[in-house]
Amino acid sequence: MKRFFLFIWVKKLIIIPAVLAAAVLGFIFLRGDEEIEHQFVIVQKQDVIHEVDVTGRVRPAESVNLSFESSGRISRINISVGDKVSAGQTLVQLESADLSTQLQEAEAVVRVEQAKLNDLLSGAKIEEIKxxxxxxxxxxxxxxxxxxxxxxxxxxxxxxxxxxxxxxxxxxxxxxxxxxxxxxxxxxxxxxxxxxxxxxxxxxxxxxxxxxxxxxxxxxxxxxxxxxxxxxxxxxxxxxxxxxxxxxxxxxxxxxxxxxxxxxxxxxxxxxxxxxxxxxxxxxxxxxxxxxxxxxxxxxxxxxxxxxxGATLEEIVAQEASLDRAVASANNIRVKISKTILRSPISGIITAQNAKIGEIAVANSIVVSIISASKFEVETNIAEVDIADVKISDGAQITLDAYGNDVIFGARVISVDPAETIIEGVATYKVKMQFLEDDSRIKSGMTANITILTDKREGVNAVPQRAVIDRNGVKIIRTIQKDLSIKEVSVRTGLRGSDGNIEIIEGVNEGDRVITFFKE
Incomplete structure (x- = not known):
């Protein structure tokens, strides 16, 4: 992706093309006897991707034993022993009617809080003032x-x-x-x-x-x-x-x-x-x-x-916090619902199925066993600072030292150990990935360079993370107006990308000029 630097001086304009992720600009202007230099980016729609990079080793494929994280009554069974299943396929479900109702209520609260925030941002209507x-x-x-x-x-x-x-x-x-x-x-x-x-x-x-x-x-x-x-x-x-x-x-x-x-x-x-x-x-x-x-x-x-x-900055920040709490509550219920669904992390064959409709599934008791359809998988240990971002079914790209960086193999996370493994005094967690396709070039013992895609936002407003200032819990961005004056605006941020960019949910629009460097 190409980006362009524009260095703007008071008396002359110099344009220098460069390959970057966004249009980065800098300028110097006079304020009395002072010279103030800024660099800024133009807000653009782009993809924000969060990745975890680790190394691992190719191992022979093994079977996977699946269990629910919490207890519940089994309401649906979609497989039998001997069935072939694909990665992501739903195998067994627990009753979740209560959680579904809670989710509807939580989503309604989100809509209410969003409406309140919109009212604060838009200001009062003439009719409301009257x-x-x-x-x-x-x-x-x-x-x-x-x-x-x-x-x-x-x-x-x-x-x-x-x-x-x-x-x-x-x-x-x-x-x-x-x-x-x-x-x-x-x-x-x-x-x-x-x-x-x-x-x-x-x-x-x-x-x-x-x-x-x-x-x-x-x-x-x-x-x-x-x-x-x-x-x-x-x-x-x-x-x-x-x-x-x-x-x-x-x-x-x-x-x-x-x-x-x-x-x-x-x-x-x-x-x-x-x-x-x-x-x-x-x-x-x-x-x-x-x-x-x-x-x-x-x-x-x-x-x-x-x-x-109109609303004060403090009121807007407080309402944004209320909205964030409501969204977090709804997401928490979604996570609980997802834990009532047992999905296959790999493509393979069912070797054991112990579930019966109406029975209570006990947490961490094996319900389904699957043997991998692939010959090999990749095993790695991920540090605790990154493990929270990694989840089953996350996609990954793998290169093997034997074939260089140009040969890329697709893979998917199939298991994350709940217990830590101490390596050189550091807590890590064992993660296994399954190759999406069999390939005769893959051999046991090969060193694998792994990039796990943990989250992605497509076509969103994004700026470099250094452009966002945290001031007493309030996220601030400095923008350059048409008359070259500087205005501080409150923003709501989203996903932090591995490339140094961060998603901006609210506060700036595409085409705005955002300061990334301020030197006085």
Whole structure:
């Protein structure tokens, strides 16, 4: 595949052709007295391939014993002893209805998360903004209603307090509104008399100041502070009435005060205390409703600003993470489903079949045995850093030292040992591959150079891995705009290729210029 370097200077253009995997470009431009040099690639559609390269040795072909990795009820058997089978053919299946249902649910979650991400990336529609504007307007109207309700509660609290003190309980005083009110009776406990005659002028001052505030309050006032002051006033009045109740309950009839009068005082005092308690409750309810309306308005205004300005990078990254989790969950279920299907890793002949429909297959118990139709296979040991990428049925290309690199033999992975083999202190795992075709040139003991194709993405956007910057878990790519300015964009990456390229799932488009080298 041919690639081209374009070195762009401020005053002249030099074009140098070269053979590369993508169009690589570099340029120098002036910024004040500084020269800044960049190299970049043009994003192209290409294949991203991940391979594992190892060496091995040709061995005589052996039989393969197959078992399930997990237990389950056998639902289908497709083979009998003596049948010829090909690589990848389904032999035995376990019940997987529950897993299939889970997969449908997981795929639905993926679609939902993808839709959410698409909404964040595309921004809010005009219709959505208009709907949110209506919500803000409704929240403003609701706040005004709640403020008016709180103002009414504040006024009602004053009215009840004024009535409780000046109408219902001032009966027990001579000159109640003066600086020296005199209690009309002498309670059994003389301290009650002292307290009431001392506190009545204080209550008068509270009511007078309160009346001034009530006359001035309106929808534009600082209602929150006013409500706090009223709450304090109500508590003062409540404590005063509690002492009035103690005093009248300790009153005794005399020549000037009858029991009927005392009973009337008690009734009026009880009514006054009930009214004040009601006012306290009503004020608290109205205040809470107003605060909730204020919070609702703030929230709706924030939502409107968010819809107008669009999603932040942090929100996009968080949603991408949610999508990745959903995809991983769906893939995990697919893996579980694949483990309910026993497929032949090689072409050969069935020599044993121990499965019966309806029986429970025990994990790691031999279900089917196959003898290879080929004469030879290749055995190798793969290091633990690469073994996670290798799976049964992966394709491979093999060259033998005896015939050089020009003679290539096709092969397929037929087994991966679950247990490690320690070689020179390093954990490795034995892997066997079967040649796809018999060839008389293949001899036992020959050294094999193996390239296993573990994954492949065809026709995807890809860039060199060095172009991707990991910044606090966020994948960033720097792109060059038409005016030569540099813009950082968040991307979602996919498969890492063995040739140094990496798949870009989202964030850049074909033809974009992506910086791979930044020198200042």
């Amino acid at each position: 709907v949110q504007e209506v919500k803000v307007q409704n929240a403003k109207i609701s706040l005004i209603d709640k403020k008016e309700a709180l103002i009414n509660s504040i006024r009602d609290a004053y009215t009840k307090s004024d009535d409780a003190v000046r109408n219902k309980t001032d009966q027990i005083f001579d000159n109640p509104r003066s600086l020296n009110p005199i209690l009309k009776f002498h309670p059994t406990n003389s301290q009650y008399e002292i307290d009431l005659e001392t506190e009545r002028p204080n209550i008068e001052n509270i009511l007078n100041s309160w009346k001034i505030d009530i006359d001035a309050i309106n929808i534009t006032s600082d209602i929150v502070t006013n409500a706090q002051n009223v709450k304090s006033n109500l508590n003062q009045v409540k404590l005063y009435l509690d002492k009035v109740a103690l005093a009248v309950n300790n009153a005794s009839p005399s020549q000037s005060i009858t029991q009927t009068t005392i009973d009337a005082w008690k009734t009026d005092t009880s009514t006054a205390r009930t009214n004040i308690n009601t006012a306290i409750t009503n004020l608290a309810t109205a205040d809470e409703s107003m605060r909730l309306a204020l919070s609702t308005l703030s929230l709706e205004e924030s939502n409107l600003n968010l819809k107008i300005s």
